[in-house]
Amino acid sequence: MAKLGMIAGGLALLLAGTGIGWAASVVTREPPEVASEAQYAEVEATQGEVSASVATVVTVSWPTNRAAVNQASGIVTGVNVRRGDRVNAGDALYRVNERPVIVAKGRVPAFRDLNAGTKGADVQQFSALLKAKGYLRATSRTMTPAVVTAAKAWQRRLGVEPTGVVRRGDVLFVRDLPMRVVLDPKSFRVGAELGGGQAGIDRLGAAPVFTATFGEAQARQVAEDMTIKVTSGSHAWTGRLGAVKAGINNESTARVTGPSGGSLCGKTCNTIPLSGTTRLSGVAEVQAPVSGVVVPVAALASAADGSIAVIGRDGSRIPVTVKARARGMAVVQGLAAGTTVRVPGQ
Template sequence: MVAASGVAWASATVLAPPSEVLSEVPFTFVAAEYGEVGSSLTLNAAAEWHPEPNGTNLAAGTVTTVDVANGDEVVLGQRVYSVDLRPVFAARGDIPAFRDLSRGLTGPDVMQLQELLIAAGTYTGPADGEFYAGTERAVEAWQLSQGVEVDGSVRRSDIIFISSLPTRVAVSDELVRGASLVGGEIVMSGLGSVPNFTIPIGDGQSGLISDGDRVEISAPDGSSWEAKVANRLIDENGQLLLILMSTSDASICDLECGAIPVGDPTLLESRVITQEPEVGVVIPSAAFLVKADGEVVVVDRDGAEHVVSVVASSRGMSVVDGIDVGLFVQVPASE
């Protein structure tokens, strides 16, 4: 924006007879200095988990332990809570537990159980959805390792099938020690592996920010996370949001995502870099004159022209190549 206004002034100047312009426009002279040009906007980024309910309890009784907390990452086979001292385990699958699983049964829920047993290291056969002798022996070995009754069958209340594992979870308020469960309660919600990061902005700010601009986010522990502007959307409340994404293969918060609490959005100070810093010879952008052939020049105290190339411009200042530090260049005087 600032560079554009400088070029517009230069173009208007060139269109007039140079002698008239130089004689009629008051000028001052500014020395070229070594410095840095860049610009940024300081805004609040919102980090928020979006729970998707997918953990239905089928155990009836008193909750005796809760082994996960809000924001914890749950992995395949992990014990998540217990009811009447019998543990409940997390397994991966889109089919919810709906029946006890024992020898002779077949189906996708059996396949999901077999995948759990493979991960536990007690089953080496194929996950073919057929519960026969090999699966029964694997269940017995798994039950023995978990300290539960060894009978070769799995109660429907022993497992919560979650569509994606590992995943961070939000724990329901109903899942607390001493609570009574009757079965059918949604006790956990999957959060996915990373929270969403957005920046609410106004229409005026939107024009200053481009997709791909780098964003520095202040993490809760005082360190810095890096992101970039991916795109923008208007939410259901009419608020314009910048959607942020990671600049690497890792997530924005990487191994520190657990620092983002589950619940209301966490506001983190952020800096959107609208012009990456450039260092070099700095002069006011208003010093530029554009020749008829497109060359950009500056004029020194003696009236000599120097061809320059503009490296970066921001807030009325530009980094240029083609002149040295200390050269005084002609700039229109402020009225």
């Protein structure tokens, strides 16, 4: 029994010694080596330029607005104007049953025949046409004998029977003249039958409308008032973007106007086709070209107070002012070209 006790005591001492050795090893083992400072690359600030642009498709078309509604009935026997032609009071737009339909200025549309004794604003408008054409000395709100006589002379000039009665479909009153007219080619073509009440007599807008379209990623880069350059053949126009509005299919659109908000094409709008929609190429200037000392945007370090600096080769902060940023590069002020700066590693 004494021998067994001595063996057990020896095992206990051995185990205790082993535990002490393991603990000592853990406590005294050196920690793994840790880098004393972050890894970085060194780059040299250089003289250069930064800029950014977005290519886009610009569509252009001429807008139209309702000018009048046809009141003549019969077969169209002639069309006197082409799309976009400028017309004045007294001009014939088309003929129905060989009777010309004349445009005149007036706010009240033709709604009845004008006979001897008829009174109203429509008579005043018609008499103003006769006066402007030299058939009448003064306007009148009544179809007086003088107005009827003038109407007959006017009808003879047009080549129609001089009855002195002005049919409802003889005159189209429009608010403003002169205007550039657009007739619906489906309704107003030789051989077409009219029953009165046809729309499709429109006024061409003063200038075409340009619209830029941007994809989802492009739309995040552009903003209202950015400069955009649009090219059409040998013509190039510089304008600005209007408000960028979200559309369908993750696309956004913006109207394009001239630099001061007027027409983009100015005196060269006659180069834009009067019908249909034309696709042109455009380039929106996200960042105008700025020259100076260029460093990577990643080299810029912001402080808690909002100031910006770059880190020199020796680790010192060099305060700078950012003049422009584009495509990962920045033009800064306060740093000399040739200075080596740190760029943090990944």
